Amino acid sequence: MDEQFTQALSIAGSDSGGGAGMQADLKTIQERHVFATTVLVAITAQNTLGVDDFVALSPKIIDEQFAAIANDLQIRACKTGMLADVTRVETVVKNLKKYNMGPLTVDPVMIAKGGAPLLSEDAVAVVRDELLPLATVATPNLPEAEKLADMKIQTEDDMIVAAKRLQQIGVKNVMVKGGHFVSDDQSSDFVLLEDGKSFWLSAPRVDTVRTHGTGDTLSACITAELAKGHTVEDAIRTGKKFVDATIRDGIIVGHGHGPLNHWAYRKVENDEI
Numbered sequence: 001m002d003e004q005f006t007q008a009l010s011i012a013g014s015d016s017g018g019g020a021g022m023q024a025d026l027k028t029i030q031e032r033h034v035f036a037t038t039v040l041v042a043i044t045a046q047n048t049l050g051v052d053d054f055v056a057l058s059p060k061i062i063d064e065q066f067a068a069i070a071n072d073l074q075i076r077a078c079k080t081g082m083l084a085d086v087t088r089v090e091t092v093v094k095n096l097k098k099y100n101m102g103p104l105t106v107d108p109v110m111i112a113k114g115g116a117p118l119l120s121e122d123a124v125a126v127v128r129d130e131l132l133p134l135a136t137v138a139t140p141n142l143p144e145a146e147k148l149a150d151m152k153i154q155t156e157d158d159m160i161v162a163a164k165r166l167q168q169i170g171v172k173n174v175m176v177k178g179g180h181f182v183s184d185d186q187s188s189d190f191v192l193l194e195d196g197k198s199f200w201l202s203a204p205r206v207d208t209v210r211t212h213g214t215g216d217t218l219s220a221c222i223t224a225e226l227a228k229g230h231t232v233e234d235a236i237r238t239g240k241k242f243v244d245a246t247i248r249d250g251i252i253v254g255h256g257h258g259p260l261n262h263w264a265y266r267k268v269e270n271d272e273i
């Protein structure tokens with residue numbers, strides 16, 4: 001049999017506005033030259049101004065999507081994004097335990113940039129206790145890290161403490177993203193790896209509201225790089241450079257928290273920006 005082309009899986013919600021969620025994952029994984037597959041968990045009616053409504057899909061169709069993929073495709077790495085509620089988190093956890101979908105990156109999506117909840121309050125504990133222990137990498141933003149590590153994060157030292165706490169919960173590698181520290185002129189993320197190595201990844205903060213889908217894009221890029229067999233450290237470093245380019249070389253789409261330029265990293269790789 002011919003060798004299969006590299007495939008990755010996004011388990012997430014759809015953003016009708018095209019900037020975040022499943023759509024950001026598909027665009028990013030494609031840009032990294034990995035074949036993207038999907039398990040759709042929820043559908044949002046959303047644009048750059050906000051989330052108007054969403055519906056979560058039934059556990060049955062979520063199970064069936066996993067089974068269809070597992071019965072034919074060869075997934076090398078996967079990620080989770082919006083999971084909506086307790087039932088869907090539990091359904092996804094069950095399937096991730098049943099099938100081997102490669103290293104898992106958990107982007108513990110809770111609240112959209114515009115403030116709409118994308119995960120019910122009671123599902124936070126299920127993400128922490130059942131999903132995070134399955135993760136090879138977790139990429140919480142500051143509010144998510146606060147909830148999962150059960151602490152306030154006001155300083156960079158707090159980010160380090162939160163990463164350590166998350167590792168104690170069972171996540172092997174943690175990236176606490178500092179995008180929400182708007183007072184800082186750098187956007188700095190703290191990375192704590194399984195072997196104890198830790199480092200900061202910083203980039204000058206871009207003064208823009210066009211950051212819709214940054215977390216999805218970062219975690220999708222990490223997933224694509226892990227699917228190729230790269231190390232966690234290399235995948236995270238590429239993810240940071242990729243998302244930074246998408247913000248820095250922005251495009252104007254919509255009238256609110258605009259989406260990213262998912263093809264910007266091509267120019268970085270060709271030394272053009």
Ligand SMILES: Nc1ncnc2c1ncn2[C@@H]1O[C@H](COP(=O)(O)OP(=O)(O)O)[C@@H](O)[C@H]1O
Nearest residue numbers: 141177178179180187188204205206211214215
């Ligand atoms: N204005 C910005 N300028 C540069 N980098 C940013 C900016 N906002 C976010 N980032 C980076 O984008 C990535 C996603 O971060 P963040 O916005 O915190 O995640 P989320 O989308 O999950 O809320 C991180 O690497 C962060 O440092």
Ligand SMILES: Cc1ncc(COP(=O)(O)O)c(N)n1
Nearest residue numbers: 013020021082112113212213
């Ligand atoms: C379906 C879906 N998934 C994830 C996000 C988070 O993205 P952001 O934090 O940039 O709003 C979103 N807005 N919609």
